[in-house]
Amino acid sequence: MSAPARTPSDVPPGVQPAASWAPPGLRERKKLRTRLAIRRAAYRLITEQGYEATTVEQIADAAQVSPSTVFRYFPAKEDIVVSGAYGSALLTALRARPLDEEPLDSVRHALADGLTAAIGQGREEAVQRTRLMVEVPALRARMTEALAATTAEALACTLAERAGRPPDDLGVRVFTAAVLGALREVMVHWAAGGHREDPVALMDRTLRRLRGGLRI
Numbered sequence: 353m354s355a356p357a358r359t360p361s362d363v364p365p366g367v368q369p370a371a372s373w374a375p376p377g378l379r380e381r382k383k384l385r386t387r388l389a390i391r392r393a394a395y396r397l398i399t400e401q402g403y404e405a406t407t408v409e410q411i412a413d414a415a416q417v418s419p420s421t422v423f424r425y426f427p428a429k430e431d432i433v434v435s436g437a438y439g440s441a442l443l444t445a446l447r448a449r450p451l452d453e454e455p456l457d458s459v460r461h462a463l464a465d466g467l468t469a470a471i472g473q474g475r476e477e478a479v480q481r482t483r484l485m486v487e488v489p490a491l492r493a494r495m496t497e498a499l500a501a502t503t504a505e506a507l508a509c510t511l512a513e514r515a516g517r518p519p520d521d522l523g524v525r526v527f528t529a530a531v532l533g534a535l536r537e538v539m540v541h542w543a544a545g546g547h548r549e550d551p552v553a554l555m556d557r558t559l560r561r562l563r564g565g566l567r568i
Contacts, residue, residue, distance in 0.1 A: 387425050389415045394432045395480055403433075403488050430494035433481055435502075441466035442535075443506055451514055458514070459531050460559040467552050478551075482543035492540065499532045507532070534558050 393414035397406045408429055412419040426432045445462035453461075471478045485492045508528040512519045538558050542551045 383425075386415075386417065386421070390417065390422055390425060391432055391477070394429075395477060398433075398484070399480065403484055403491075428494070430491055431498070433484055433491055434495040434498050441470045442503070443510055445469070446507070446510055446514075455511060455515060455527065456559060456563055459511075460556060463531075463535065463555050463559070464552050467555060471551060479543075479547050482539045482547070485540060486543045495536060499536065504528055504532055530562060531559075534562060 390411060394406065394411045397410055397414055406429075408422050409419050411429075411432065412422045415422070422432075426435060442462055445465035446458060448465075449458040449462055485495055508524050509519045511528060512521055512524045515521075515524065517524055535555065538551065538554045542549060542554060
């Protein structure tokens, strides 16, 4: 029999419950529009003239903002491409999963939902981002850093809460690292194969393999 779903009062000491979702305010919507304008300008310029030839000054001019505004939203040019790729969609989908579900099943379903939503809203951007990750080593390295610095922490806290463990639990951290490593490798594999395969099916198959281990 499955364990009963936990309520916030059941969360053990030291585990912070996930913040309840609220629609963004006007200021946040303006920030989002600016981020999107910068990112879209960057992708258009990169498509036209290549990643290395595209400068932050050109991106700022195309997005009708100042270079300092670009750097306020994205600390480095690489961040325009890699930041915020799939983390928010993954966390939103994960928080909607039943609390008594096996963690790997929850993550597998959440990644399927998150990837479907993220790619469905911007497949061309996802294709270009992952293609650049294959072609530009600095971008792949930056993606790994970004996942470790932001998504990993939020994902580990969410998983810890769901499992009734403290956020610094080693098992939670190892599990989180394995999941994000799988996500990164699936995206790279998808791009290296010319984006012909279904990335959602690839992710599902990869996590099922993670459960069973590498068997020859």
